[in-house]
Every structure is written in C-alpha cells, then in structure tokens.
Amino acid sequence: MFLFISGPEILFILFIVVMVFGADKIPEIARGLGKGMQQLRNATNDIKSEIQKSAEKQGIDTGFTDDINNEINKVKDDIDDLTGSVKRQL
Structure with a gap:
C-alpha cells in the first residue's frame, strides 16, 4: 500500500x-x-x-521507549494481518 x-x-x-x-x-x-x-x-x-x-x-530513564516501540510494532503486525486477509479476499 x-x-x-x-x-x-x-x-x-x-x-x-x-x-x-x-x-x-x-x-x-x-x-x-x-x-x-x-x-x-x-x-x-x-x-x-x-x-x-x-x-x-x-x-532520564529511556527504557520505556523500547516498550513503546514494541507495542507499536505489535499493532502494525496486527494491522498487517487484518489488511492482508482483506486484500486476499478482494
């Protein structure tokens, strides 16, 4: 996309x-x-x-940024999985 x-x-x-x-x-x-x-x-x-x-x-503790990046990557993967199945159906 x-x-x-x-x-x-x-x-x-x-x-x-x-x-x-x-x-x-x-x-x-x-x-x-x-x-x-x-x-x-x-x-x-x-x-x-x-x-x-x-x-x-x-x-300043910057370890929380890794946690945020991991969560963002999880959401991206979930969205890719969802859109992948939608794209295959089209």
Whole structure:
C-alpha cells in the first residue's frame, strides 16, 4: 500500500517523468534521491543518538521507549494481518 497509488497510476507517473526529464536523466535523479534519503536517515539517526546520550547523561530513564516501540510494532503486525486477509479476499 503505497499512498493508495495503484499500478496504472505509477506507470503514468513514470511515463510523465520520462517525458519531462528524458530516459538518460532518470538514473541521475534516482541516484540523487537515494543519496538524499541516506543523508536524511543518517541525520535522523544522529539526532536520535544525541537525544539518547543527553537523556542518559541527565539520568532520564529511556527504557520505556523500547516498550513503546514494541507495542507499536505489535499493532502494525496486527494491522498487517487484518489488511492482508482483506486484500486476499478482494
């Protein structure tokens, strides 16, 4: 489920991208997007680690975040199980 976009809509978007930028520019665009996403991910991880270090230095218990993440993952799994059965029935 990618933002409620189906196959034909993705193909149409790709067609427009090829028409606007040309087939030879697409690898460069994809590479640039990949690098940008990697930099964003690295910056996010750096910020998370700095917050974690600062909280530990201040004596704040951050163990509850693991519990919250586990609960969120359980809910995601339950939703995936539910939507998976619905998708199979369609």
